[in-house]
Amino acid sequence: MRDVRAEIDEAVKSNAVIVFMKGTPAFPQCGFSATVADIFRRLEVPFSGVNVLADAEVRQGIKEYTNWPTIPQIFIGGEFVGGCDIATQMYESGELKQKVDAVLSRS
Amino acid sequence: MSATTRLSPSEVTARLEAALPGAQVAVRDLTGTQDHYEATVIWDGFRGKGLLDQHRMVNSALAEELKGPIHALKLTTRPA
Numbered sequence: 001m002r003d004v005r006a007e008i009d010e011a012v013k014s015n016a017v018i019v020f021m022k023g024t025p026a027f028p029q030c031g032f033s034a035t036v037a038d039i040f041r042r043l044e045v046p047f048s049g050v051n052v053l054a055d056a057e058v059r060q061g062i063k064e065y066t067n068w069p070t071i072p073q074i075f076i077g078g079e080f081v082g083g084c085d086i087a088t089q090m091y092e093s094g095e096l097k098q099k100v101d102a103v104l105s106r107s
Numbered sequence: 108m109s110a111t112t113r114l115s116p117s118e119v120t121a122r123l124e125a126a127l128p129g130a131q132v133a134v135r136d137l138t139g140t141q142d143h144y145e146a147t148v149i150w151d152g153f154r155g156k157g158l159l160d161q162h163r164m165v166n167s168a169l170a171e172e173l174k175g176p177i178h179a180l181k182l183t184t185r186p187a
Contacts, residue, residue, distance in 0.1 A: 032179065069166055069173040070180065085182045086158045 004061035012065075012075045016103050017047035020062045021072040025049040032084035033072045039091045045100050077103035113141040113176045119169070126168030127152060130187075137181065145181040154186040161185075 011018060019036055023029030025047065028037045040047045052059035052071055062073055066080045074081045076099050081087065090096035114122070120134045123146065130150035137143040146165065153161045161184040166173060173180060 068163070069170065080159070082159050082162060086162060089158060089183070 002057065004057045005065060008058065008061055008065050011048075011050060012080075013078045015048045015075070016077060017045055017100060018050065018075045019047055019072050020050045020052055020058070020075075022051070022053050023049075024051050029053060030071070032070075035084050036072050036074060036087050039087055039096070043091070043097055043100060045104070076100060114172060115141060116144070119144055119146065119172075119177075122172075123148060123165065123168055127164065137179070142176060142178040143181075144177060144179070145183075147183045149185055149187050151187040153184055156186075158184065 008020075017040065019025075019033070019040075021028060021030075021033035021036065023033055025037050025040075028034035037049070050058060050062075052062065059071070062071070063069055066073055068080070068083065070083050072083055074083070074087050081090070081096075081099070087096060090099070116134045116136050120132050123132045123134070124130060127148065127150050130148050130152070133147045135145045137145050148161075148165055152164070156164075162182050165182055165184060166180070169177060169180065
């Protein structure tokens with residue numbers, strides 16, 4: 001029997017920056033996911049994308065994992081950061097760059 | 108009213124005002140289809156809380172709706 005929670009946990013812990021999104025980093029299929037992909041492109045931060053449209057169990061499992069109702073969901077350094085709105089607010093305040101730089105240990 | 112029927116902007120506002128007493132709430136229907144909303148919530152109860160917790164509080168006030176009728180909820184929150 002598939003343990004989706006463990007799979008999510010593994011993915012979250014083994015990627016510096018990971019986004020559970022609709023579509024892929026190169027081809028996001030939803031405005032909010034596209035905004036997040038664009039933000040990381042501007043920060044020149046490579047990130048792994050998990051396409052929840054391709055996996056219904058992960059699409060539901062991630063919402064339970066974080067107790068957060070919407071997609072996309074962003075993790076930096078294994079920590080849940082939030083969705084598109086929070087990423088946008090953090091990007092505009094510079095907090096997102098700080099967080100990413102710390103995790104990627106680059107200045 | 109089951110959780111599948113759509114909410115008007117005033118219903119979303121009322122629900123948030125009830126859950127966050129004293130908050131200043133501004134709600135906008137982004138697409139005119141009552142399922143893509145933007146909400147700005149300014150509330151003293153957010154003081155000392157990170158953005159994630161602030162948004163969680165707003166999301167929990169609309170937990171049922173976010174499972175169906177509300178497809179997207181763009182949030183801007185800050186303490187009063």
